[in-house]
Amino acid sequence: MFILDDILVKPFTSILDILHTMALNELYDTAEIRDELKENQLLYEVGERSQAEYEERKQELELQLEMAEQIKSQMGDRIEVKG
Amino acid sequence: MSENVYTYGIVEQEDITLDVAGVKNATEVYTVEYQSLAAVVSDIDTTDPDRTDEDVEAHNDVLQRVLEYDGGRTIIPMSFGMAFKNTRTLKGVLRGARPALQSTLNDIEGMVELGVKVISTGGERGSQDVQSDITETLSAVSINETENDLFSDRLILNKSYLVSRSERGAFDDAIDAIQETYDERFTVQYTGPWPPYNFVDIHIGAEQQRGGR
Numbered sequence: 001m002f003i004l005d006d007i008l009v010k011p012f013t014s015i016l017d018i019l020h021t022m023a024l025n026e027l028y029d030t031a032e033i034r035d036e037l038k039e040n041q042l043l044y045e046v047g048e049r050s051q052a053e054y055e056e057r058k059q060e061l062e063l064q065l066e067m068a069e070q071i072k073s074q075m076g077d078r079i080e081v082k083g
Numbered sequence: 084m085s086e087n088v089y090t091y092g093i094v095e096q097e098d099i100t101l102d103v104a105g106v107k108n109a110t111e112v113y114t115v116e117y118q119s120l121a122a123v124v125s126d127i128d129t130t131d132p133d134r135t136d137e138d139v140e141a142h143n144d145v146l147q148r149v150l151e152y153d154g155g156r157t158i159i160p161m162s163f164g165m166a167f168k169n170t171r172t173l174k175g176v177l178r179g180a181r182p183a184l185q186s187t188l189n190d191i192e193g194m195v196e197l198g199v200k201v202i203s204t205g206g207e208r209g210s211q212d213v214q215s216d217i218t219e220t221l222s223a224v225s226i227n228e229t230e231n232d233l234f235s236d237r238l239i240l241n242k243s244y245l246v247s248r249s250e251r252g253a254f255d256d257a258i259d260a261i262q263e264t265y266d267e268r269f270t271v272q273y274t275g276p277w278p279p280y281n282f283v284d285i286h287i288g289a290e291q292q293r294g295g296r
Contacts, residue, residue, distance in 0.1 A: 042202065042238075
């Protein structure tokens with residue numbers, strides 16, 4: 001019974017673990033947020049975004065980046081960001 | 084008072100004083116000369132300045148001013164954050180790096196960097212033909228080029244070009260022609276002149292520059 005539990009549970013937990021890590025990677029991908037900051041700046045510079053839109057988005061992204069960096073440093077090696 | 088000096092870049096030996104806002108609210112930028120070279124510096128009270136948006140902007144503004152100084156100067160730009168204990172330490176670094184600095188100055192003499200970004204306006208990715216056309220047009224009027232990061236899906240081209248000051252007019256015309264050809268499909272963002280950031284590759288050891296020797 002113990003062996004059966006182990007076999008049933010193990011693949012399941014490892015998939016969950018992978019999904020969890022992938023979700024965290026997505027959410028806390030600092031490179032992606034930095035790219036979005038650069039895109040925001042570019043679209044503002046070429047006149048596609050107003051100053052208000054630019055400032056608002058910049059603030060959102062900076063906050064997101066700060067959180068992502070904090071969480072990444074707390075999680076340490078548990079999160080590996082690809083790309 | 085601190086004797087620390089913050090370095091913006093290196094030019095051919097010359098006594099220059101600029102009345103411009105520098106890093107960490109410095110009010111005067113001047114040169115520290117060593118043989119055939121001169122470092123463009125301002126006073127600072129640390130050897131490890133924080134990287135803030137304002138100070139990065141001040142760093143770039145100073146480089147821009149030197150680039151345009153008195154009809155134009157050739158400058159090797161330093162990356163943000165190069166501060167030395169005092170002018171003696173700085174001169175020691177200039178002495179050590181002089182061959183590399185001098186040969187780089189010779190290589191980039193009379194040249195500036197220009198940035199070109201082509202942005203898709205209607206979601207079009209830009210075919211290979213469009214990219215080749217733009218690239219070939221600009222390569223013909225430049226000396227060298229580097230490909231930069233395509234950080235947005237909207238970007239179809241992001242390059243820096245090394246252009247001789249005497250070819251600036253021809254490069255401007257090429258940009259106008261591209262903008263005209265692809266009007267409404269793509270926006271061209273054309274920036275500069277910049278010091279040739281992407282075309283110099285000199286590393287000065289951090290230990291050496293921060294040390295008090």
